[in-house]
Amino acid sequence: MFTKLSKAALSAVGLSAAAVLATSALAVPSASAASAPLSDARVAVHFDLAAGQTPENVAPAPHGGSYVTFAKARQVAEVSRTGTIRVLATLPLPADGGVHTPALGFPLTLGIVRGHDGTLYFLYATGTADLTGVWRLRPGGQPERIAALPADSLPNGLALDARTGSLYVADSALGTVWRVPTSGGAAQSWSTDPALAPSGFLGANGLKLRDGAVWVTNLDRGTIVRIPVLPNGSAGQARVTATGLTGIDDFAFTGRGDQILAALDTVNQVALVQPDGSHSIVLTAADGLEGPTSIALRGDTVSVLSAAYLTGTDPDLVLAHLNN
Template sequence: MRIKQIGVVLAATAVFALPAAPALAASRIVPLDLAAGQQPENIALEPDGSADLTFAYTGEIGRVTPGGQVRIIARIPVPADGDVPVVHRKLFLGGIVRAPGGDLYVAISTGTPATGLYRVRPGSPPVQVAALPPSGFQNGVARDPATGDLYVADSFGSTVWRVSRGRVTAFATGELLAPVSGFGANGIKVHAGAVWVSNLDRGTLVRFPLTGGPGRVVATGLGPVDDFAFHGDSVVAAINQENRVVTIGHDGVRTILSTSDGLANPTAVAVRGDQLYVTDGAYFGGSPNLLQTPLAANTCGAE
């Protein structure tokens, strides 16, 4: 495993310490309905503490209230002729981000021209705002708060797409984003002047400057890393098939959650204050859920 001064390049406010895996008693698990296809792939947090979840294969977006109630707020039509590459489902609903006005943007893969980035306003039909290659697997989505530009990680296309005012361009391409035998570019975030991307097959975290230029590997040896989030001087990441959530920082990689905490193929993480949210897709067994737990009681600094 290799960490390349991640604490330096993270432009964070302060260094904080994380304890070993928190006890389950301090956590809160909201069970989801596997029979109804509620396998969460990604998460966006609402100002009131609710969590918006993409359900991977149903085209549904669910909202989990602070009280633990789950309701469907939007449905993406599932094309009858859909055939997502490799997974061979009619639809895959990937990353989700929330814009300040409340609009949600989600990545959809279908293997048809319906593949793309969609805007969702609860109560209104979803609208495709950008078409993306049907041959790709559109996964994580990130938003640049300074410009409003959106970035989509294509797990099969070895590409990060930028969507700016409806115009689609390839922001980054190449081997750093490429899969080995399955999924390459996966999670994606805009942070500290750069676009950060995880590569699941290669077990890496890569940083691309927003101003352009080549990307560089910031961390290796992570295992099948899916989504991730920033907190203080560290990254918190979901290691999907290994059923772990880890932190990546000055002291290397540390496991903070595992199967004993209820993990079942963690697909995404989100951080608000000292609270960590984890979605479990249960793609390879177990039960899907939304887990919420404190990161640390002795956290210093802020996100």
């Protein structure tokens, strides 16, 4: 989810991205566009960088909106399908200001998912033992930490297994996938496979569950890693399924087998990754991307969320149509 920048540059530009899942269907693609994987790309929402509107991650909300984390503002918010923003919670600032947050030096909210009962689960990294970990926000309630993670961790990607009541967390600093019960309690180090480790900056990043496996990206290595969940719930042997994905951040499955749309934030691109590991570039800066970090799908509508890490101008939401 993060571009490798100096702390000064990060402070100047702001951080993160994610945003609204659009619900209105895009126009049916023309015959000339039908052969392309994506068509009809357009910028749908412009976020206010000066106001700290730098959403990092996204979870679908009822009625077509989204729940997002504003990383640098330490906030969880609801964004309507028309772009109206309502802050639901602001997390406490650590006593030292978060100067020991791994790799970045300031606190930030990260991955977010929504349970079937409307409970939001999200991640907070501060470089301190009293605040870093997995947090929960019940409808109408107040944010509360339900599981501590090490102060030197950077919990990033998050996925919910509703069947087992488990949350899986990708730790970019420690190269670990943690497992935490939704009821709260001790975090379990589920996998520390070397394929998750950073190589100079940040490792394990985006995380999704699919067909009995945990899928994780590695930003430094430009890879996608698949780790099967064994019958006893433990982690199986990790396997790299795709390489050469420069600056890969979060991703989404298209619903067509193991085909993936991946955000390549350092190069302002979105890649379509096939099950055999090959990939092609399907969106670029010419489509409005400015450091894309998150991707979400609703039906055949693709939402690409940009943080403007390097440009420092226009964090935005780009919509496109996923063709059959």
